[in-house]
Amino acid sequence: MANPVQKFEYRPAALRKRYDNFIGGKWMAPVKGRYFSDTSPLNQMELAEVARSSAEDVELALDAAHKAKDAWGRTAPAERARILNKIADRIDENLSLIANVETVDNGKPIRETLNADVPLAADHFRYFASCIRAEEGSLAELDNDTVAYHFREPLGVVGQIIPWNFPLLMAAWKLAPALVAGNCVVIKPASDTPLSLALLMDLAGDLLPPGVLNVVFGHGAEVGTPLARSPRISKIAFTGETTTGRQIMQYAAETIIPQTMELGGKSPNIFFADVMDQDDAFLDKALEGFALFAFNKGEVCTCPSRALIQESMFDKFMEKAVARVAKIKVGDPLDLSTQMGPQCSHGQMEKILNYIEIGKQEGAKLVTGGERAHPGGDFEKGFFLKPTVFVGNNKMRIFQEEIFGPVLSVATFKDRDEAIRIGNDTLYGLGAGVWSRDVNNTYRVGREIQAGRVWTNCYHAYPAHAAFGGYKQSGFGRETHKMILDHYQQTKNLLVSYSTKAMGFF
Amino acid sequence: MPDRVLVTPEAATLIRRLKAEHGPLVFHQSGGCCEGTAPMCFKQSDFRVGQNDVFLGVIAGCPFYIGAATFRYFAYTQIVIDVTRGGGDSFSLEAPDGVRFVTRSRLFSDVEARELDAAGPPAMGPQAFQQCQSADGQENQSRPQGG
Numbered sequence: 001m002a003n004p005v006q007k008f009e010y011r012p013a014a015l016r017k018r019y020d021n022f023i024g025g026k027w028m029a030p031v032k033g034r035y036f037s038d039t040s041p042l043n044q045m046e047l048a049e050v051a052r053s054s055a056e057d058v059e060l061a062l063d064a065a066h067k068a069k070d071a072w073g074r075t076a077p078a079e080r081a082r083i084l085n086k087i088a089d090r091i092d093e094n095l096s097l098i099a100n101v102e103t104v105d106n107g108k109p110i111r112e113t114l115n116a117d118v119p120l121a122a123d124h125f126r127y128f129a130s131c132i133r134a135e136e137g138s139l140a141e142l143d144n145d146t147v148a149y150h151f152r153e154p155l156g157v158v159g160q161i162i163p164w165n166f167p168l169l170m171a172a173w174k175l176a177p178a179l180v181a182g183n184c185v186v187i188k189p190a191s192d193t194p195l196s197l198a199l200l201m202d203l204a205g206d207l208l209p210p211g212v213l214n215v216v217f218g219h220g221a222e223v224g225t226p227l228a229r230s231p232r233i234s235k236i237a238f239t240g241e242t243t244t245g246r247q248i249m250q251y252a253a254e255t256i257i258p259q260t261m262e263l264g265g266k267s268p269n270i271f272f273a274d275v276m277d278q279d280d281a282f283l284d285k286a287l288e289g290f291a292l293f294a295f296n297k298g299e300v301c302t303c304p305s306r307a308l309i310q311e312s313m314f315d316k317f318m319e320k321a322v323a324r325v326a327k328i329k330v331g332d333p334l335d336l337s338t339q340m341g342p343q344c345s346h347g348q349m350e351k352i353l354n355y356i357e358i359g360k361q362e363g364a365k366l367v368t369g370g371e372r373a374h375p376g377g378d379f380e381k382g383f384f385l386k387p388t389v390f391v392g393n394n395k396m397r398i399f400q401e402e403i404f405g406p407v408l409s410v411a412t413f414k415d416r417d418e419a420i421r422i423g424n425d426t427l428y429g430l431g432a433g434v435w436s437r438d439v440n441n442t443y444r445v446g447r448e449i450q451a452g453r454v455w456t457n458c459y460h461a462y463p464a465h466a467a468f469g470g471y472k473q474s475g476f477g478r479e480t481h482k483m484i485l486d487h488y489q490q491t492k493n494l495l496v497s498y499s500t501k502a503m504g505f506f
Numbered sequence: 507m508p509d510r511v512l513v514t515p516e517a518a519t520l521i522r523r524l525k526a527e528h529g530p531l532v533f534h535q536s537g538g539c540c541e542g543t544a545p546m547c548f549k550q551s552d553f554r555v556g557q558n559d560v561f562l563g564v565i566a567g568c569p570f571y572i573g574a575a576t577f578r579y580f581a582y583t584q585i586v587i588d589v590t591r592g593g594g595d596s597f598s599l600e601a602p603d604g605v606r607f608v609t610r611s612r613l614f615s616d617v618e619a620r621e622l623d624a625a626g627p628p629a630m631g632p633q634a635f636q637q638c639q640s641a642d643g644q645e646n647q648s649r650p651q652g653g
């Protein structure tokens with residue numbers, strides 16, 4: 001396939017200088033008139049000013065959503081699906097631009113945004129457009145005269161809080177099922193990465209009726225809190241860390257609304273010795289699987305941040321695997337050959353460096369990386385780190401706490417039972433990887449691992465129609481599959497009697 | 507017995523400013539995704555400390571808690587709460603000002619670890635801070651839990 005020559009910009013000209021909130025189908029200045037500066041993690045260049053909203057703006061967004069909800073809820077599924085498909089088309093038509101914006105706002109390499117984040121976002125809209133067309137309620141004939149009809153009805157107005165690691169894709173995961181099920185949404189993108197969703201409102205905001213989708217920019221404490229605790233939402237969806245997840249669930253307990261929570265992980269990536277039985281394409285794939293902890297610079301909830309290697313092949317495997325990691329190209333994320341860009345923010349980089357220090361203190365052996373990277377030039381101001389590999393044991397803090405960076409902790413196991421035991425010795429249960437040529441083995445391990453998704457002989461694939469969500473402290477609810485529609489709908493039962501006879505009680 | 511949690515002067519100044527603006531505060535060490543594994547600063551009225559939260563101590567007059575499951579891995583680590591340049595989106599109260607509290611860690615020495623073991627497990631739940639307050643009344647830079 002020919003790769004057209006593409007020109008990317010460090011500050012795409014298509015961006016506005018300033019973004020207000022998108023409420024009721026139009027751009028609306030924040031009530032308090034405050035803005036924050038959104039900068040690029042590549043070089044700290046300002047990309048745009050963005051509304052620093054407050055509770056008043058959340059109320060305006062909720063007003064608009066409530067005004068729109070009855071009509072949207074009654075809109076035919078075919079029409080809602082048609083609109084979602086058009087949103088997907090607009091994303092595809094502007095793929096390079098959106099990928100460019102996502103890359104400079106978040107730091108993720110353009111090869112990832114062009115080939116994963118943006119096309120997947122479009123596909124999730126299409127997937128849920130299809131699901132709703134195929135959905136139907138049910139009826140049960142309870143007796144000759146009595147029928148129970150079950151209708152799927154929207155919840156009304158829902159709140160969604162999006163993380164900064166996959167700004168557009170996580171928004172698509174949450175928006176597509178909510179909108180297609182007939183809900184109106186107030187969504188808060190992360191303040192570090194507001195631009196891809198802001199741009200999408202410019203590109204596709206006209207497609208939805210005013211008020212169906214409202215975007216309020218700002219900080220968690222100033223926008224997220226009033227949104228999550230509002231008695232005017234019927235559901236809250238959150239992706240983020242555990243303490244805030246708890247706080248949001250406490251609010252939801254006060255207003256008695258359902259929640260979905262995706263709260264991170266410390267995913268094991270388990271390599272059995274038979275991956276080295278042959279030096280072939282499968283071994284190459286497994287070695288890539290080892291290096292995938294550096295995907296999106298490790299800023300992924302499912303980052304395979306613990307590699308468990310069968311003892312009998314440890315030295316041989318590690319020699320090849322570490323060589324693979326050492327070859328990871330860190331640098332300008334707008335260069336198509338770059339594999340790892342800068343961490344998303346200064347605070348994030350600092351946290352990761354603190355963990356590298358903890359790993360050293362704990363006596364883990366640093367095998368590669370362990371420091372800042374210096375791509376030179378303008379990028380000296382960027383938040384670049386080298387992909388880092390430690391060898392240690394699973395009781396260490398670097399094996400137990402989510403670092404959310406390109407830091408891999410490696411340990412060994414003797415046999416299948418020990419692999420499962422170490423794999424499950426974690427607070428979290430979002431993802432896991434299992435690599436073996438023996439499918440009976442991978443099946444057994446996959447069933448025993450306490451995680452919502454076990455990638456088997458693969459990792460970091462996020463297709464629509466495969467359920468994603470956590471066990472244990474990684475949260476609950478399953479996204480990217482039609483079953484998430486259940487979380488954005490409620491069931492109406494019409495219990496109908498076609499008999500003309502009284503019951504006979506009174 | 508060594509303190510389990512300390513605070514740098516810069517972080518203490520920021521905490522006092524946030525307290526003047528928002529009222530009584532509570533810290534909770536988070537885990538997991540994105541902003542996780544960071545100390546979160548909330549209004550006391552906005553976050554309910556539960557019986558499964560371990561009380562690590564007091565920083566600049568504010569209680570510092572950590573979930574019991576996470577504490578298992580922090581039991582032999584002294585943490586120092588510092589402040590750094592932002593960002594990172596967060597529900598923590600300092601984040602809108604472009605700064606972030608960060609947790610810096612030091613492993614306790616063997617002598618310190620034995621002292622901590624001898625003192626028994628730290629207190630849990632919201633009452634732990636209340637008891638600590640009534641024990642010495644004073645708001646201070648940093649205090650270990652009462653006892």
